[in-house]
Amino acid sequence: MHPDPRPLVLSLTGITKRFGPLTANDHIDLDVRAGEIVALLGENGAGKTTLMSILFGHYIADEGTVFIAGADGQLAPLPGGSAEVALGAGIGMVHQHFALAENLTGFENIVLGTQSLWSLGLRSGTARAKIERLIADSGLAVDLDVPVARLSVGEQQRIEILKALFRDVRVLILDEPTAVLTPQEADGLFATVRKLAAKGLAVIFISHKLHEVLALCERVVVLRGGAKVADRPSAGADRAMLAELMVGRAIPARERPPSTPGAAVLSLRGVSVGAPGQRDRLEQADLDVRAGEIVGIAGVSGNGQGALAALVAGLAAARAGEARLSGVALTGADPAGRVAAQVGRIPEDRHRDGTIGALSVAENYVLETISAPENQRGGVMRRADIRARAAAAIRAYDVRCPGPDAAIRALSGGNMQKVVLARVLEREPKLVLAHQPTRGLDIGATTDVHRRLIAARGRGAAVLLISEDLDELFALSDRIAVVHAGHLSPAMDAAGLDVRTVGLMMAGHSAGEAA
């Protein structure tokens, strides 16, 4: 193998970080060269965030050193524990959740913090020229003079990247940058990243979308359980191999037996939800979800899928049109009524809507059904029965927890979601609303959620799956509809559909234009 001629810009050697008994990073070595795009892969808890936090000065490593090339190209140790020092040394990070001041313009956000407050007016000319040069060089076209709040998510991300480039970073860390983008926007981002790398920028790309990693990155580093388990060129690697490296065992292929859909369970005719001025609203939507099928809703979040989920979950009422569940009109905003009508609801945000952190696993398990006779007698909770049934659900759904009395907030996201699944699916609902059911979950937990949804379809439930993850939608859905700016497309057979068409529709093109 030829030695890489490009100079090292960053070298982590023997980085170790312990939190009590847990070793979050175990002697991790990582070299990054100028112009290189390196993927950092790993499940939740594998140590990616800890490693990047050490690099960015939020944590101090117990052992090991971060070396960064100075202006002369010589590697020198980076003092830990300070984000300013890391920034000053040329390390920039674009977080998954942006850190922009929404009421300021893009230009103001970019220069914010780089100049003394008193000189902002004086030196804005040179700053402006520099940013415009950066835009020309990178292709990150964006309007600099409107408040950031008015920009789309993709444009806000460009501001974030420009913010880093403006600070002359030599190492750019992108944390799950495509999570909020349409496939086309993601392609645009990749083109930019390649352009920047060609000019010598080193990029660390954190993602869990393996096809993106393989398409963009020349090298893949995999962390598992705090240790580096692979560091190899992406050429010759495939998705199954990377997934196995991340999880540490073979991933069973998803089985999706054929199913014959029955009568429509959920049926929407000309349904509008949400005030006309509201961003996340639904206009005149028609949709049928039949027994024994999974209908996927694709779309960039905030385009109306929130309103659809709110309607089905009973948080919102239809403003116009007719929504029926097995022929019975769904009237009013009535979550308890939806539960009674056998709608199983998996909310988008399990911390905010799905669970009550301070209550126990058992109490969360019976949250929706506490007034049912099996859970109470004369207004007094049947605690022993509730515990026993929760313990059975813990076994059936393989929830890893100390027991039914443990506070649910102590559980990992995947185990928390299993409790929600148990609560929803054990009642054998006629309609399952799964809103971003695997967001933030690792591969193991995701596989489990998918298996459960396919099983629900198998026993004849109608499943409405709302997801931003196109891989998930295509893997599970029998039919897919796309929502954009409040308009829901007709549901199309997933078998004859390709990702690019759906991506174009997510960006607002009609099915005809997209095909």
Place this chain on the structure above:
Amino acid sequence: MIRFVPRERTPVWLTLTVSIGSGLAALLLTAIPLALTGAPVFTAFALMAAGAAGDGFALAETLTRATPLIFTGLAAAVAFRAKLWNIGAEGQLYAGALATVALGAGLIEAPSYVLVPLVLVGAAAAGAALLLVPVLFKTRFGADEVVVTLLMNFIVLLFVQMMLEGPMKDEMALGWPQSAPVLDEATLPKLVEGLRLHAGLVLALVAAVGLHVFINRTVWGFRIRAVGENARAARYAGLPVGKAMALVGILSGGLAGLAGASEVAGLKGYLTSDLSPGFGYAGIVVATLANLSPLGVIPAAIFVAGVFVGADSMSRAIGVSNYLADLVVAFALLSVLVGGLLTRFRIVLVRREAA
């Protein structure tokens, strides 16, 4: 740099150590200003302890003082569990006291086994009705209950003064603004002959146990806990959030109203506008010391009452101002809050390397 890292679970030894440590820290902190005044620190603390629990008489006095604090402490605890910030227990206490004299001072004549329950129910209803107003304002219009309940305290107190100067004034009281005395049939019996301790204490203890069972064992208690811990998820799950809040309002206001009934019908015998030296506000301190646990309210109320009774006695003996009691309680509150931080978080010192 100091970082707070959340603990997944708190070991029992730590909870115990922190509780005892908080108490000691409160005393140590109080000792500083005490020493600055030149008072003999150990004598002062010894006199306080003796005054609070030195003999049967002192103990009875402390328990008498603790009785209204248990009620108002429970009122704050149940409301705060549901994140209903009821700062109006003082006003609800006076509403209960007003109902007690309205019903018990001659309007109705009945044997005590009818009149005492009637007076208690009336007082609880008055307190509950008073808190239901801000609760409805909160659930209907989003009005901030802190502001509404706090301001209602002044309205209620002025209303009580108006009643005592006017329609409810006792003609036999030589011009003092006080109500007619409650009938013997409406009076809560004394627990021990010759002491001020009355049956209100028993009621308060029953209320604490009852609230504990209600909150932890019943469906409505479950709903209240769920709404308090995460109202969004409770609503998503289809729990009746508005009704649960209204029930909390009824319970909290009712308990505060009982404090008023217990003070009037058990201790004072009639209503004056200085019935409560801030029992409603002190209830918030008691509930916080008890970590919002109904059973914990009992020892917390006895502690706060003991500090006040003991400080009075110490101040008479060595001439140190009894404001010292406020200091002890304030330091205890701070110590408990800091102690709570220690039990919920691990504190990690991060050494900043020279840049």
